[in-house]
Amino acid sequence: MSTTTDNPSAQPESTGPQNPVLETADQQVAAGIPFERFLDCVHCGLCTSACPTYLETGDENNSPRGRIYLMRAVTEGKIALTEKVSGHLDLCLDCRSCETACPSGVQYGRLIEPFRIGMQQQAVKEGKPKGWFEKYILFGMFPYPARLKLALWPMRVLQKTGLDRLVDKSGITRLLPQKLRRMQNLLPKLPPSSPPLPTFLPAIGEKRARVGLFTGCVSEAMFSPTNQATARVLQQNGCDVYIPRTQQCCGAIHYHGGESKPAVELALANIKAFEEQNLDAIIINVAGCGAMLKDYHHLAEETADLSDADREKLVNFAHQVKDISEFLHELGLLPPTGEIPLRVTYHDACHLVHAQQIRQQPRELLAQIPGLKLVPLPESDICCGAAGSYNLTQPEMADRLGERKLQNIRKVNPQAVLAGNAGCSLQLQATLKAAGYTIPVYHPVDLLDASYRGVMPAK
Amino acid sequence: MTSSIPLINALSDIVGKDHLLYDAEELLVYECDGYIVEKKCPDVVVFPISTAEIVEIVKTCNRFEVPFVPRGAGTSLAGGCLPVGGGVMIALTRMREIHEVNLRDGYAVVDPGLVNVHLTREVSGDGFHYAPDPSSQGACTIGGNVATNSGGPHTLKYGVTVNHVTGIEVVLPDGTVANWGGPAGMPPGFDLTGLFVGSEGTFGICTKATVRLTRNPAAYRTMLGIFDDIQTATRAISEIIGAGIVPAALELMDQGIIQAVEAAFKFGFPLDAGAVVLIEVDGLEVSVDDEAARIKELCHQVGVREMRTANSEAERLLLWKCRKQAFGAIGRLSPSFCTQDGVVPRTRLPEILQFIEKTSQKYDIRIVNVFHAGDGNIHPILLFDERDQAQIQRVIEAGDEILNKCIELGGSVTGEHGIGVEKINFMPKLFSENDLTVMQEIREVFNPEGNCSPCKMLPTAGACGMEQIERSHPGRQAAL
Ligand SMILES: Cc1cc2nc3c(=O)[nH]c(=O)nc-3n(C[C@H](O)[C@H](O)[C@H](O)COP(=O)(O)OP(=O)(O)OC[C@H]3O[C@@H](n4cnc5c(N)ncnc54)[C@H](O)[C@@H]3O)c2cc1C
Ligand code: SF4
Ligand code: SF4
Numbered sequence: 001m002s003t004t005t006d007n008p009s010a011q012p013e014s015t016g017p018q019n020p021v022l023e024t025a026d027q028q029v030a031a032g033i034p035f036e037r038f039l040d041c042v043h044c045g046l047c048t049s050a051c052p053t054y055l056e057t058g059d060e061n062n063s064p065r066g067r068i069y070l071m072r073a074v075t076e077g078k079i080a081l082t083e084k085v086s087g088h089l090d091l092c093l094d095c096r097s098c099e100t101a102c103p104s105g106v107q108y109g110r111l112i113e114p115f116r117i118g119m120q121q122q123a124v125k126e127g128k129p130k131g132w133f134e135k136y137i138l139f140g141m142f143p144y145p146a147r148l149k150l151a152l153w154p155m156r157v158l159q160k161t162g163l164d165r166l167v168d169k170s171g172i173t174r175l176l177p178q179k180l181r182r183m184q185n186l187l188p189k190l191p192p193s194s195p196p197l198p199t200f201l202p203a204i205g206e207k208r209a210r211v212g213l214f215t216g217c218v219s220e221a222m223f224s225p226t227n228q229a230t231a232r233v234l235q236q237n238g239c240d241v242y243i244p245r246t247q248q249c250c251g252a253i254h255y256h257g258g259e260s261k262p263a264v265e266l267a268l269a270n271i272k273a274f275e276e277q278n279l280d281a282i283i284i285n286v287a288g289c290g291a292m293l294k295d296y297h298h299l300a301e302e303t304a305d306l307s308d309a310d311r312e313k314l315v316n317f318a319h320q321v322k323d324i325s326e327f328l329h330e331l332g333l334l335p336p337t338g339e340i341p342l343r344v345t346y347h348d349a350c351h352l353v354h355a356q357q358i359r360q361q362p363r364e365l366l367a368q369i370p371g372l373k374l375v376p377l378p379e380s381d382i383c384c385g386a387a388g389s390y391n392l393t394q395p396e397m398a399d400r401l402g403e404r405k406l407q408n409i410r411k412v413n414p415q416a417v418l419a420g421n422a423g424c425s426l427q428l429q430a431t432l433k434a435a436g437y438t439i440p441v442y443h444p445v446d447l448l449d450a451s452y453r454g455v456m457p458a459k
Numbered sequence: 460m461t462s463s464i465p466l467i468n469a470l471s472d473i474v475g476k477d478h479l480l481y482d483a484e485e486l487l488v489y490e491c492d493g494y495i496v497e498k499k500c501p502d503v504v505v506f507p508i509s510t511a512e513i514v515e516i517v518k519t520c521n522r523f524e525v526p527f528v529p530r531g532a533g534t535s536l537a538g539g540c541l542p543v544g545g546g547v548m549i550a551l552t553r554m555r556e557i558h559e560v561n562l563r564d565g566y567a568v569v570d571p572g573l574v575n576v577h578l579t580r581e582v583s584g585d586g587f588h589y590a591p592d593p594s595s596q597g598a599c600t601i602g603g604n605v606a607t608n609s610g611g612p613h614t615l616k617y618g619v620t621v622n623h624v625t626g627i628e629v630v631l632p633d634g635t636v637a638n639w640g641g642p643a644g645m646p647p648g649f650d651l652t653g654l655f656v657g658s659e660g661t662f663g664i665c666t667k668a669t670v671r672l673t674r675n676p677a678a679y680r681t682m683l684g685i686f687d688d689i690q691t692a693t694r695a696i697s698e699i700i701g702a703g704i705v706p707a708a709l710e711l712m713d714q715g716i717i718q719a720v721e722a723a724f725k726f727g728f729p730l731d732a733g734a735v736v737l738i739e740v741d742g743l744e745v746s747v748d749d750e751a752a753r754i755k756e757l758c759h760q761v762g763v764r765e766m767r768t769a770n771s772e773a774e775r776l777l778l779w780k781c782r783k784q785a786f787g788a789i790g791r792l793s794p795s796f797c798t799q800d801g802v803v804p805r806t807r808l809p810e811i812l813q814f815i816e817k818t819s820q821k822y823d824i825r826i827v828n829v830f831h832a833g834d835g836n837i838h839p840i841l842l843f844d845e846r847d848q849a850q851i852q853r854v855i856e857a858g859d860e861i862l863n864k865c866i867e868l869g870g871s872v873t874g875e876h877g878i879g880v881e882k883i884n885f886m887p888k889l890f891s892e893n894d895l896t897v898m899q900e901i902r903e904v905f906n907p908e909g910n911c912s913p914c915k916m917l918p919t920a921g922a923c924g925m926e927q928i929e930r931s932h933p934g935r936q937a938a939l
Contacts, residue, residue, distance in 0.1 A: 040790070043495050045534040049574045049598045058506055058552030058572065059480070060533065066488040079484040088485075101597065103784040378580070 020076045025125075029118035030075040032302055033111060038072040040106045041065065047108075050101035052383045053091050056400050061088045064098030064108055071115050086119060091397055093390055095350035095383040100357070109295075109355065114302055117260045197224075201231050201241040208238035208331060212274045212282040214247060214321075216289045216422065223422050225458070229449035230285045230324055236452050237334050241283075246273040252292035255299070264303050267296050268310060271317045282317070285324045285445055287421035291355035293321040323352060324445055325420060329361035336451035339371035345414040346374060346444070347405070347428065348381040349421035362420055362444045369451045378408045384419075386427035402431035416457075417441045466523045470505050470547070473515045478506040478553070489530070489548055494538040494881055501528070501548035508553050510628065510636060510666040517664070518634040520547050521910065528912045529664045531572060531603030534595045536800070537879025539607065539659050543914040549664060551602050557581055558667070565672045566625065566642045571602025571665050582672055590617040590673040593875065594783050602665045607877040608657035612708040612782070615833035616741075617673065619875075621656040626669035629655060629662070632911035642669050654901075659877055660912035662905040676707070676741035680751040681769040681778055684758045688733035689713055689828075691762055693808045695736065696832045698757045700805060704750060706833065710737040710782050715792060715827030716840075720781045723788035728781075732764065736832065737782050785829045786840070792827070793842035799858050803870035805835040814864050815839050822857040824850065836874030837865075863888070878916045886918050 019035040022028045047064040048054050054063035061070065067089060073079045089112065098108045197215065211234060215227050234241050247270055251263035270293075274282055284290040300306065300314035322330070346366065352358045359381075366374055385401030405428065409417060416439055417432070419425050428441045440459050450457040467481050480486055486500040502525070507513045520527045526546035533540050542548050551572040559568040562585055569578060575596040579588040592611035593599060599609070605627065610619040617623075626640030640652040655662050686692040692711055699706065712720065713734045721728045728735060740750040755766050769775040789796050803811045812828065815837075819826040825842040839861055843850040862872045862885060872878075872885045886895065899917055906912075 043491070044493050044595070045532055046595060046598045048532055049577075054552075058550065058555075060488045060550075060552075061480070061485050069488050070484070073484075073487055079487060082482070082484050084482055085484050103786065103788075104790055 022075070024077060024080075025122060026074055026081040027077050029081060029122055030071065030115060032114040032118060033071075033075070035075065037107060037111055038068060038075065040104060041068045041072075041102075042104055043069075044104070046103060047098040047101040047106075050097040052093060052095060052097065052385075052401055052404075053397060055382065056397065056404070062091055064102075064106075067092055068106070068108070068111060071111055081119070081122075089115065089119070091394060093350070093383050093385075093397075093401075096354035097350060097381065097383065100354045100381070110298060113255065117255075117302075196245070197227060197231055197243045199243050199245060201235055201243070203238045203240045204235045206238050207240065209280045210240045210277070211242070211327070212277060212279045213241050213243045214250070214270075214282055214284040214289065214293065215243060216250065216284070216286045223425070223443070226285060226422075226443045226446055229443070230283070230445050233324075233328070233445055233448050233452065234283065236336075237328060237331060239331075242274075242277045242279065244273040244277075248273070250289040250292040251299075252288055255292065255295075260299075260303060264299060264306070267299055267314060267317075271296075271313050274317070274320075275313075279320065281322045281327055282320045283322055283324050283327055285420070285443060286423075287323065287349040287351035287356065287358075288423050290321060290323045291351040294318050294356060323356060323358055323361075323420070325352075325362040325365055326356070326358050328365055328448075333365055333368055333448075335368050336448055337370065338451040338454035340369050340447055340451055340456065341371040342415045343373045343375060344416045344418055344442075344447075345377040345409065345412050346380065347377055347384060347417060347419045347424060349419055349424045350381070350383050352420050353381045358420075362418075365448065366418070366444055369447055372447065372451075375412045375414060378411055379404070380408075384424050384427050384431070386421070386423035398427070402427055406431050406435055406437075415439060418444050418447070420444055463523070466519070466525065466547075467503060469519045469523070470503055470516060473512055473519065474505050474507055478508070480504040489533075489540075489542075489550075492530070492533040492535040492538065492540040494536050494541075494879065497538050497541050497880055499542055499545065501542040502545045504548045504550055506550050506553045510630060513549065513630045513664055513666055514634050514636060516547065516549060517630055517632065517911075521633065521908070524910075526910050526913045529571075529602070529606070529660050531600030531606075532574070532595075532598045534599045534603065535607065535879055536798075536876040537873070537881040539603075539877055539879040539912075539915065541880050543880065551600065551664075551666075554666070555600075560672070561642065562587060562672065564642060565674070566669055567672055568642075568667060568669050569601055570667060571600060571605070573601045575599050575601060575604060578670070583675075586675045587672040588675055589670060590623055591620045594786075601668050601670065605656050605665045605668055606658065606660050607875075610831075610834075610836075610875045612710055612831060614831065614875075615709060616705050616707045621653055623671045623673075624652060624656055624668055625671060627652050627655060627665050628667035629664065630666055631663040632906040632908065636666075637663075640669065657877075658902075658905075659879060659916050661902055661915050661917070663911060676743075678744040678747045679707070679739060679741045679775065680747045681775040682738045682751060682754065683767045683769075683778065684736040684738060684763050685729055685732045685765040685767070686734045686736070687762075687764050689812055690809055692734035692736050693812065693832070694761045695758045695763060696808065697806060698761055699738070699754055700833065702753065702757060704740075704753060706738050706750075706754070707741045708737065708739040709831070709833035711735070711828070711830055711832040712737070712782070712785065713828040715825070715842075716785055716789075716829045719788040719792050719827075720785055722791050723784070724777065724781050726777055726781055729765075737778060782829070789827070789840060789842070793825070794844050796843070797841045797854055797858060799837075799839050799841070799861060800873050800876040801837050801839075801862050801865035801870060802872075802874040803835045803837065803865050803868045805833070807868040807870070808832065808835060808837075811837060811861075811864060811868060811870075815861055818857050818860055822853040824853050824857050826857070831874070834874070835870065880915060883914075883916065883918050886916075 022031055043065060045065050051063045060066035070085055070088060074081050092112055094112060096109050213231055231241050248266045251266035255263040284293060296318040297315040300311040346363060366372060383401055384405040385398035390398055417428055419428060419441060420443060425441045432439060442457055446457050470479055481503050489504050490498040490500045505516055507516060526544045527549055528540060528542050529549045529551060530540040531551055554570040554572040556570045557567060557573060560582060567578060590613060591604060591609055592613050593609040594611060604620045605624055608620045625642060629637045631637055640646060684695060696709060711734055717728045717732060717735055718730055721730060738754055740747050758766055769778055786798060815826055827840050830837040841854045841857060843854050865872060866888055871889060872882050895917060
């Protein structure tokens with residue numbers, strides 16, 4: 001053993017594992033991740049069967065334990081970030097089912113997300129950024145409701161006139177590039193283009209809270225009736241509702257796609273949009289966006305060049321965000337009275353149940369609707385394959401998981417399926433439609449709203 | 460890579476090119492299971508979908524003279540899945556069908572890769588469950604349970620895996636398919652099913668299992684006894700069992716565990732208690748109150764500080780969550796930990812606990828305890844910091860000393876985690892040379908070439924380039 005006296009500048013000999021020095025380009029992909037986070041995983045394997053991609057493939061490289069092992073091995077320089085390795089990491093849905101299953105509290109999302117950002121940055125450095133689809137359609141269009149609305153306009157006309165089925169049959173859509181075709185297949189029956197919500201809606205009855213409503217980009221374009229329903233239900237429950245026009249996309253599509261810079265810019269714009277009103281809470285009805293908004297404090301930690309003031313703002317904002325079901329449950333729902341005699345089943349959106357640990361709240365709210373019968377869905381908390389833009393970037397696995405979900409829905413034979421996330425609704429509707437099922441997919445808040453208004457939910 | 464291209468091609472012809480791995484990067488994930496001390500990559504991992512494919516794989520391995528080892532979910536804590544000598548790993552994770560459920564006769568026929576809890580989930584709507592419930596039940600497979608004869612908290616009353624498997628289909632190491640037992644339970648002749656259960660993959664590969672389904676009890680009472688010190692708690696346990704009561708579960712957690720669990724789950728455990736015992740009785744509504752009352756009386760006789768009863772299903776589930784996820788909470792006590800698995804006769808529990816306490820002082824290593832008290836299966840958890848090499852050495856020595864003491868007290872070095880490669884060195888201490896010879900001869904009947912799961916369970920000196928399992932690191936970090 002050498003002693004420090006031989007060489008005064010030498011480090012005293014270490015007694016334990018050293019964090020690896022990130023030398024190669026592959027290793028540097030993990031630059032944003034404190035190495036201790038990998039060590040939290042004790043390799044027990046209790047998470048594997050919670051993972052949808054492992055359930056489908058049986059390959060541990062597609063399991064949480066395996067992916068952590070791969071990322072750690074790349075970080076340690078044991079293996080290169082080969083195409084196959086990044087393939088296993090790309091196949092991850094980021095559904096966080098593994099976090100719910102892990103008793104050791106491993107923060108899987110905080111490993112895979114920064115790792116992917118690293119992969120993206122490396123790809124840019126090497127001059128092979130993502131393809132045209134990611135660049136123009138996914139990052140360029142989704143986050144901007146106005147652009148999305150415009151682009152959806154031809155679809156809306158087709159659906160209105162009933163020509164869409166003809167078009168489907170004619171096979172014209174097959175001439176579209178494959179990914180655009182998937183998008184067309186995913187589109188729900190579009191609501192008639194509606195005027196935007198006003199910027200303020202007053203509480204009905206006794207005033208109980210002052211809230212902001214985050215309307216989301218995809219959901220505002222495709223699900224504006226659900227946003228309207230959310231606003232009405234909040235009003236019914238004594239909330240003043242503020243809906244600032246300057247709000248932006250939550251940044252999830254960028255962040256999960258590995259683009260952290262635009263994600264931070266969008267986050268700061270959102271904080272600005274809501275900060276003047278002095279709100280009790282900021283309400284969101286899209287689980288994916290909600291999880292992202294609540295994650296702004298991690299964004300604050302993981303982004304290097306941020307001012308302290310901005311960092312603090314991100315953290316404070318994150319604490320204000322509430323999912324609609326979480327908020328109503330905490331506030332105490334004023335019981336709706338209109339009967340809705342339907343047999344329904346509830347699908348747990350990953351970004352609600354796993355990322356936000358919201359499981360019971362929506363079920364307990366739904367139980368208060370007179371006449372509604374809620375039947376449990378097998379594997380309700382296994383991802384449906386939507387996972388943000390996943391169904392566009394990993395079509396094969398998305399279809400397999402869609403099929404798995406369909407088989408489970410078949411087992412309970414409901415009259416409607418409920419989900420608290422726009423992405424799940426898109427995927428579920430597309431899957432049901434493709435299998436020739438005509439049952440509708442609702443957001444729980446759609447049913448609450450219908451019950452308050454004493455009507456049946458719109459098909 | 461030692462494996463040849465022809466081997467890969469031959470295997471690929473059997474399972475299809477999408478169902479095998481041979482790239483070094485992808486094999487890495489298969490270099491260890493829940494036991495991370497020893498590591499070795501297989502040369503190929505194959506994912507068969509049927510018994511027929513497994514037969515072909517096994518024959519191919521024999522033709523190429525390479526060893527093979529089955530793997531389920533890889534939650535083994537004893538290195539059971541370590542591919543000693545490389546070769547082919549046969550992952551059964553794509554075979555997860557439930558072939559038949561017969562509630563009237565109370566059995567199911569399932570694939571080896573089926574996850575334990577998925578079977579219970581399938582039949583729970585009808586008021587049934589699969590009784591063996593290892594703490595890993597959310598992930599581990601029926602095939603892995605068969606191989607390791609798994610138990611769990613409810614083992615005390617309901618028995619271990621071998622009591623619930625009535626028949627199996629096996630691919631023997633030469634590729635022959637054998638069918639033993641069946642739904643009817645005990646056919647005449649040798650109980651080969653019973654012999655196979657617990658053979659840790661050394662007798663061949665289980666490709667189908669017929670298992671009992673157990674009706675859910677009509678009622679439960681779940682209680683928590685709070686004791687001032689661990690000695691009083693173990694006395695209460697002896698009294699309960701001695702009185703002829705068989706609770707469904709009897710689980711002890713000591714002060715260290717209580718503190719960790721309380722931090723994690725906020726159940727309201729008193730932090731100054733020396734130990735708590737989780738006691739569950741089940742059965743008919745009329746009988747459970749009686750039993751619960753008798754247990755409370757016995758606990759009061761030995762001087763329990765307080766008895767609590769779970770008043771709702773939610774409270775009961777929270778109590779169980781505290782127990783089953785206890786080890787997850789240990790992270791709050793210490794950066795690294797190592798869980799041991801030993802058994803002593805129930806009456807010797809106070810002695811072994813005192814010994815553990817002394818060992819803890821001797822090596823200056825903090826040890827906390829949570830265990831299946833009803834059957835004397837202890838899980839001392841040694842806390843340390845893996846950045847301190849000296850501590851690591853002390854943890855290894857302290858662990859070995861405790862296991863040796865278990866043997867001395869008439870117990871064993873594993874209650875449920877198996878021998879695998881981890882505890883192979885203890886076998887000569889547990890068994891006489893003659894005993895071991897008989898076991899080896901039996902293994903040779905099934906596995907004469909030793910190609911299937913080499914170097915597991917039985918010490919065979921010098922047979923496979925892994926003479927002695929060198930341990931530079933404490934054993935497993937997670938598991939109860
Ligand atoms: C957190 C944790 C808690 C645990 N708690 C318990 C507990 O309470 N009780 C308990 O008994 N165990 C427990 N274990 C240990 C482990 O989960 C069990 O041994 C389990 O039965 C292993 O199942 P597996 O599918 O993961 O098998 P694997 O780990 O994949 O394999 C285990 C062994 O079985 C062999 N094998 C696997 N499948 C087959 C097959 N089809 N045919 C032949 N051989 C096969 C393998 O070669 C290996 O030797 C725990 C483990 C962990 C990580
Ligand atoms: S992520 Fe958690 S559950 Fe999965 S292997 Fe690691 S410690 Fe175990
Ligand atoms: S996030 Fe979902 S898909 Fe990814 S490893 Fe975890 S469970 Fe699997």
